[in-house]
Amino acid sequence: xxxxxxxxxxxxxxxxxxxxxxxxxxxxxxxxxxxxxxxxxxxxxxxxxxxxxxxxxxxxxxxxxxxxxxxxxxxxxxxxxxxxxxxxxxxxxxxxxxxxxxxxxxxxxxxxxxxxxxxxxxxxxxxxxxxxxxxxxxxxxxxxxxxxxxxxxxxxxxxxxxxxxxxxxxxxxxxxxxxx
Numbered sequence: 001x002x003x004x005x006x007x008x009x010x011x012x013x014x015x016x017x018x019x020x021x022x023x024x025x026x027x028x029x030x031x032x033x034x035x036x037x038x039x040x041x042x043x044x045x046x047x048x049x050x051x052x053x054x055x056x057x058x059x060x061x062x063x064x065x066x067x068x069x070x071x072x073x074x075x076x077x078x079x080x081x082x083x084x085x086x087x088x089x090x091x092x093x094x095x096x097x098x099x100x101x102x103x104x105x106x107x108x109x110x111x112x113x114x115x116x117x118x119x120x121x122x123x124x125x126x127x128x129x130x131x132x133x134x135x136x137x138x139x140x141x142x143x144x145x146x147x148x149x150x151x152x153x154x155x156x157x158x159x160x161x162x163x164x165x166x167x168x169x170x171x172x173x174x175x176x177x178x179x180x
Contacts, residue, residue: 007033007039040129059093061122064088067104072106072174079172087168089122091136096120099138101146105175107136113169115139115171120170126163139166146162 005012109122122134137144143156
């Protein structure tokens with residue numbers, strides 16, 4: 001609420017009162033709604049979900065902290081302890097399966113490493129509303145490409161540091177043992 005207040009110039013208590021109203025009696029003034037639209041790029045009363053950028057899977061990845069895998073907790077903690085520049089993620093996409101990475105793999109991302117040709121990178125792809133989706137792709141300057149046969153993921157992404165931003169390089173990955 002503080003960020004929305006800063007962007008719109010409307011007192012934060014206005015939003016708090018509206019949000020915390022259990023009986024839904026509080027109302028925002030039309031001028032306030034207009035300010036919110038301008039600050040966020042979202043239209044009032046729009047119910048359709050924002051369009052996902054083409055070439056992305058339903059859920060590409062998730063933060064490791066959001067759903068730690070019990071067998072790897074101590075390994076991930078040991079690898080990242082005292083190293084704020086290492087960020088663990090869980091791959092959810094088939095976008096790198098031909099390169100040997102499969103859904104469920106834990107990816108350790110070095111946020112300080114500069115990508116080189118052929119590196120697997122962690123990137124953020126922003127939609128038109130500014131919402132980011134974290135993806136893993138192969139860096140082929142100036143593009144990010146997949147290594148998959150899944151047709152919906154084959155489209156390359158142009159790294160423009162506006163809509164597509166490389167966040168780091170995958171420096172390690174591991175997966176749980178699976179029965180053959």
